[in-house]
Amino acid sequence: MALALDNPEVAHLRRALFPPLFSAPTVGGQAVIEGVMMRSKNRLAIAVRKPDGEILVELRPWFSLTNAAILRKPFLRGFPVLLETLVNGIKALNFSAMQSAEGEEGESELTPWHLVLTMVVALGVALGLFVVLPHFLSALMLWLGLSGDVESISFNAWDGLYKMLVFVGYIAIISFVPDIRRVFQYHGAEHKVIWSFESGDDLSVASARAMSRLHPRCGTSFLLFVLAVSILLHTALVPVLLNIYKPDVAVLKHLYIVAAKLLFMIPVSCLAYEIIRFAGKFNTNVLCRMLCWPGLALQMLTTKEPDDSQIEVAMAALKCAVSEEACS
Numbered sequence: 001m002a003l004a005l006d007n008p009e010v011a012h013l014r015r016a017l018f019p020p021l022f023s024a025p026t027v028g029g030q031a032v033i034e035g036v037m038m039r040s041k042n043r044l045a046i047a048v049r050k051p052d053g054e055i056l057v058e059l060r061p062w063f064s065l066t067n068a069a070i071l072r073k074p075f076l077r078g079f080p081v082l083l084e085t086l087v088n089g090i091k092a093l094n095f096s097a098m099q100s101a102e103g104e105e106g107e108s109e110l111t112p113w114h115l116v117l118t119m120v121v122a123l124g125v126a127l128g129l130f131v132v133l134p135h136f137l138s139a140l141m142l143w144l145g146l147s148g149d150v151e152s153i154s155f156n157a158w159d160g161l162y163k164m165l166v167f168v169g170y171i172a173i174i175s176f177v178p179d180i181r182r183v184f185q186y187h188g189a190e191h192k193v194i195w196s197f198e199s200g201d202d203l204s205v206a207s208a209r210a211m212s213r214l215h216p217r218c219g220t221s222f223l224l225f226v227l228a229v230s231i232l233l234h235t236a237l238v239p240v241l242l243n244i245y246k247p248d249v250a251v252l253k254h255l256y257i258v259a260a261k262l263l264f265m266i267p268v269s270c271l272a273y274e275i276i277r278f279a280g281k282f283n284t285n286v287l288c289r290m291l292c293w294p295g296l297a298l299q300m301l302t303t304k305e306p307d308d309s310q311i312e313v314a315m316a317a318l319k320c321a322v323s324e325e326a327c328s
Contacts (some may be wrong), residue, residue, distance in 0.1 A: 031186035032096035036314040038321040045320035048099040078273030134162035151239040160231035188213035189306035189314040213303045220302045221295025225272035
């Protein structure tokens with residue numbers, strides 16, 4: 001059955017796959033607990049819906065690791081940007097948790113040491129799930145005789161398959177947790193408000209509601225690019241590494257390759273960052289639409305349709321981030 005072009009579902013999909021040219025400076029954001037963090041240039045704003053219904057907005061400077069000119073160069077900036085985004089994101093999550101748990105004892109801002117520990121744990125869990133686990137599942141395929149050795153295309157094909165399955169499966173599973181679902185709704189609100197801002201519409205709940213909850217510059221898309229780039233680079237570079245040095249013991253060989261894959265995450269993130277910037281900048285190009293499509297499809301899991309009160313919170317964060325006067 002054909003759908004009318006003015007059908008809301010068709011409009012929703014059309015905005016995501018064929019987005020308008022950006023007509024305003026780009027902003028970025030992140031969903032937090034009962035709120036949204038928005039970044040514009042060198043500052044960020046966190047808006048949180050408190051238990052009493054009030055929207056609390058706080059403006060902060062953006063913590064940056066790219067103040068040095070060389071770290072802002074293409075193909076070098078990706079990993080520092082990833083780390084600074086993680087730092088600011090964790091601090092914003094901590095702030096939102098404090099505000100949404102207002103009145104509970106024991107809540108306080110993260111100290112520098114707590115922040116470092118949280119980052120180490122977060123990175124460790126992510127690398128364990130999406131790098132180490134897929135490798136050893138692929139090693140199981142080798143042990144079962146269903147794969148070649150670590151330098152073979154078949155081993156890397158299994159590794160890539162398990163990376164994608166673990167990533168998508170993890171997102172699908174956590175989406176059933178009620179608190180995570182609310183975060184995903186705020187994620188959708190963040191995207192809708194950013195679309196409204198970038199398209200030049202009036203910043204109102206009504207204009208944002210009509211926008212898509214999918215966005216080509218989303219962190220979900222970035223992580224998907226990281227996985228895709230890592231699969232290609234591992235397939236090309238692992239045989240080269242084993243030609244340079246190859247441990248005689250099988251266990252040591254696998255540990256050697258896993259350690260190399262962890263180090264490869266630095267160039268992988270740098271390359272993935274440039275791809276997503278390119279895809280976001282030239283989002284009307286046919287090739288860029290094709291690059292964006294898998295990430296947009298995955299965002300159907302990581303974003304949910306928000307209600308008007310959630311859009312209102314996202315809008316408060318955006319207005320504060322782009323105009324300090326709006327924070328008061």
